[in-house]
Amino acid sequence: MPQAAKPPFAKILVANRGEIACRIMNSARRMGIATVAVHSQADAQAMHVEMADEAVCIGPAAAALSYLDGEKIIEAALKTGAQAIHPGYGFLSENADFAESCAAAGLVFIGPNPQAMRMMGDKIRSKTCALQAGVSVVPGHVGEIADAEEAVKIAREIGYPVMIKASAGGGGKGMRIARSDAQVREGFQSARSEARSAFGDERIFIEKYIDNPRHVEIQVMGDKHGNIIHLGERECSIQRRNQKVVEEAPSPLLDAQTRQAMGEQACALARAVGYDSAGTVEFVAGQDRSFHFLEMNTRLQVEHPVTEMVTGVDLVEMMIRAAAGEPLGLAQEEVKIRGWAVETRIYAEDPWRNFMPSIGRIRRFLAPPEEAGRLRVDSGVGEGGEISMHYDPMIAKLVTWGKDRKAAIAAQQAALDGFCIEGIAHNIPFLAAIMANRRWREGRLSTGFIEEEFPGGFAGAPLNEEMVERLSLMAAAMDHVENLRRRQISGQLPGNDVNFSAERVVWREDARTGLALHVECESAKLIRMRPDKGGEHVVEPQWRPGQPLWRGRIDGVPLSAHVRRILNGYELTHHGARLALRVYSPFEAQMARLMPVREAADTARLVISPMPGKVLSVAVKAGQAVKAGDVLCVVEAMKMENILRAERDGVLEAVHVAPGDAIGADALLMEFGT
Ligand code: ADP
Numbered sequence: 142m143p144q145a146a147k148p149p150f151a152k153i154l155v156a157n158r159g160e161i162a163c164r165i166m167n168s169a170r171r172m173g174i175a176t177v178a179v180h181s182q183a184d185a186q187a188m189h190v191e192m193a194d195e196a197v198c199i200g201p202a203a204a205a206l207s208y209l210d211g212e213k214i215i216e217a218a219l220k221t222g223a224q225a226i227h228p229g230y231g232f233l234s235e236n237a238d239f240a241e242s243c244a245a246a247g248l249v250f251i252g253p254n255p256q257a258m259r260m261m262g263d264k265i266r267s268k269t270c271a272l273q274a275g276v277s278v279v280p281g282h283v284g285e286i287a288d289a290e291e292a293v294k295i296a297r298e299i300g301y302p303v304m305i306k307a308s309a310g311g312g313g314k315g316m317r318i319a320r321s322d323a324q325v326r327e328g329f330q331s332a333r334s335e336a337r338s339a340f341g342d343e344r345i346f347i348e349k350y351i352d353n354p355r356h357v358e359i360q361v362m363g364d365k366h367g368n369i370i371h372l373g374e375r376e377c378s379i380q381r382r383n384q385k386v387v388e389e390a391p392s393p394l395l396d397a398q399t400r401q402a403m404g405e406q407a408c409a410l411a412r413a414v415g416y417d418s419a420g421t422v423e424f425v426a427g428q429d430r431s432f433h434f435l436e437m438n439t440r441l442q443v444e445h446p447v448t449e450m451v452t453g454v455d456l457v458e459m460m461i462r463a464a465a466g467e468p469l470g471l472a473q474e475e476v477k478i479r480g481w482a483v484e485t486r487i488y489a490e491d492p493w494r495n496f497m498p499s500i501g502r503i504r505r506f507l508a509p510p511e512e513a514g515r516l517r518v519d520s521g522v523g524e525g526g527e528i529s530m531h532y533d534p535m536i537a538k539l540v541t542w543g544k545d546r547k548a549a550i551a552a553q554q555a556a557l558d559g560f561c562i563e564g565i566a567h568n569i570p571f572l573a574a575i576m577a578n579r580r581w582r583e584g585r586l587s588t589g590f591i592e593e594e595f596p597g598g599f600a601g602a603p604l605n606e607e608m609v610e611r612l613s614l615m616a617a618a619m620d621h622v623e624n625l626r627r628r629q630i631s632g633q634l635p636g637n638d639v640n641f642s643a644e645r646v647v648w649r650e651d652a653r654t655g656l657a658l659h660v661e662c663e664s665a666k667l668i669r670m671r672p673d674k675g676g677e678h679v680v681e682p683q684w685r686p687g688q689p690l691w692r693g694r695i696d697g698v699p700l701s702a703h704v705r706r707i708l709n710g711y712e713l714t715h716h717g718a719r720l721a722l723r724v725y726s727p728f729e730a731q732m733a734r735l736m737p738v739r740e741a742a743d744t745a746r747l748v749i750s751p752m753p754g755k756v757l758s759v760a761v762k763a764g765q766a767v768k769a770g771d772v773l774c775v776v777e778a779m780k781m782e783n784i785l786r787a788e789r790d791g792v793l794e795a796v797h798v799a800p801g802d803a804i805g806a807d808a809l810l811m812e813f814g815t
């Protein structure tokens with residue numbers, strides 16, 4: 142990439158928020174381009190606003206009144222003297238009308254030309270176009286379907302199972318699988334009404350459903366001089382409800398021949414529509430490496446960093462230069478794929494509670510240190526920042542590189558353990574469990590992976606005996622360091638030293654048994670432990686009391702875990718597994734063994750308020766059947782509206798609250814029937 146080249150623009154406006162706005166500004170800054178942020182009232186203190194050279198408030202929190210209001214954004218660009226607008230992803234990024242309005246106002250839209258966006262923004266039109274360009278498309282009926290009876294006729298011709306899709310669809314909306322005539326009739330109606338309300342466009346088409354599929358996509362890049370190249374593929378088969386969760390480049394499925402064929406088809410399509418920016422051609426692939434065109438996304442993709450990691454290019458810089466009319470500085474033969482990259486999306490959701498979205502303020506945010514070309518954290522909120530119900534729940538993306546897939550995954554595991562996010566729930570333990578999953582490690586992927594590997598939801602990754610032992614040593618070491626600290630508190634009279642036994646017992650909270658060991662301390666940084674059952678371990682903690690992350694070595698092996706202090710012990714989260722350990726002296730353990738076990742109340746039936754607040758609305762009645770994820774009620778707390786959703790399917794036996802009620806934390810709101 143030409144580094145010293147003159148900046149193509151003096152100033153650009155970034156019409157987005159969160160991590161992608163920050164990521165775009167990073168490239169702009171490096172290129173010597175000044176940046177303008179736009180923000181809603183809710184985002185006045187957001188990270189992207191802090192980062193920009195200038196910022197303009199464009200309206201209230203609701204996206205429709207701010208980030209989706211093209212007129213206000215153009216006005217902000219004209220007012221600040223920005224020459225071009227980068228739309229990021231989501232919001233206005235695939236809106237051809239907005240791209241045209243930019244041009245009409247004398248601003249450059251950093252993305253493809255509006256004609257190409259229109260051709261590809263519609264699934265029926267883009268499939269027709271792909272067929273003409275000689276691209277392999279999913280078998281089916283390329284055209285609008287009039288009614289349910291025609292849908293059944295076409296589905297029978299294609300052969301079951303089929304996929305019913307909205308032509309204007311996106312984000313997984315307006316899509317149904319059907320395996321019978323009845324399902325086609327029902328799916329046709331429901332997909333149509335979903336499409337009408339989500340996109341204002343009810344056109345529906347049908348294609349073959351590819352069983353056990355994988356999602357593989359090609360990154361393409363074009364300029365205004367007719368040059369088109371591709372930058373290899375990404376695989377994004379790890380999805381939850383059609384939302385990508387983990388992505389990687391290259392794909393473990395493809396061989397050189399398939400890669401070349403897919404890349405050539407993607408370029409042929411891009412060429413056919415006169416594509417002139419960064420774009421992604423998505424394919425659905427069979428396990429036998431057959432592949433079919435799905436759709437083209439005419440924007441920068443969330444998962445673009447994995448491609449940057451393995452090719453060494455900066456896609457945002459390329460987009461900016463292409464928009465300014467510069468020719469691509471890279472020929473197809475010069476594109477080299479080096480090593481392997483994996484990206485995980487860190488979302489504000491609670492994997493232990495059916496991925497319930499979590500909103501609120503981030504009290505603590507620690508991320509592993511970035512390493513150029515090896516470890517990248519793209520985040521858009523930091524400590525003190527807020528995850529709001531108005532926008533995407535993504536906190537950050539973690540991208541790691543390794544010389545091969547195994548190394549990239551190992552780097553992910555280590556880096557995931559290096560995060561500490563408090564104040565809101567997050568999916569890091571779930572991501573860590575995926576990284577530890579054998580099928581993932583073997584690259585045997587499909588879009589059904591998460592449902593198949595985590596059938597009843599997520600309950601923490603399994604722990605083996607060896608890991609339990611190592612975490613027990615870690616807990617004993619922390620207890621020891623804390624005791625040392627207590628002994629060093631200054632101002633104690635001589636003779637009043639805190640004494641503690643060198644014999645410790647570490648228990649699993651759920652088992653009331655565990656490891657008995659003798660602890661011998663050379664220093665707070667080197668502790669020897671001799672278990673009763675024999676052997677010796679050396680623990681080298683780099684941890685001080687109160688720190689939320691334990692780092693160190695056990696028997697020379699580096700290890701880290703997230704630490705939460707609990708009564709007489711620690712709750713440790715490591716590689717997606719969670720373990721509560723108590724550390725006792727032998728006498729305390731003896732006493733503790735005599736204590737009765739307190740049975741946990743059966744709270745699975747109960748809907749408990751997670752916070753004190755005021756009930757704004759109640760969406761359900763006693764006797765009503767609900768599905769996991771359905772809204773139960775809205776509670777206002779700390780000036781925020783919190784949506785409480787059902788964590789399970791069931792029938793509500795009782796509803797104890799009404800709008801206007803003030804409720805305490807842990808108040809009983811509703812009860813499911815047994
Ligand atoms: P990617 O392939 O880049 O991962 P996603 O489907 O995850 O694409 O969407 C990227 C972003 O675009 C997300 O923020 C998502 O919310 C948004 N998005 C995708 N499709 C739509 C749509 N039709 N309308 C509004 N936002 C969308």
Ligand code: ADP
Pocket residue numbers: 279304310311312313314348349350351352354356380383423425435436588
């Ligand atoms: P969206 O615009 O919502 O992203 P896509 O057409 O890209 O819609 O499909 C989203 C996801 O749904 C794909 O990643 C793939 O997992 C699955 N999918 C879509 N069409 C098919 C199909 N015909 N067969 C199997 N899976 C499909």
Ligand code: MG
Pocket residue numbers: 312423436
């Ligand atoms: Mg898609």
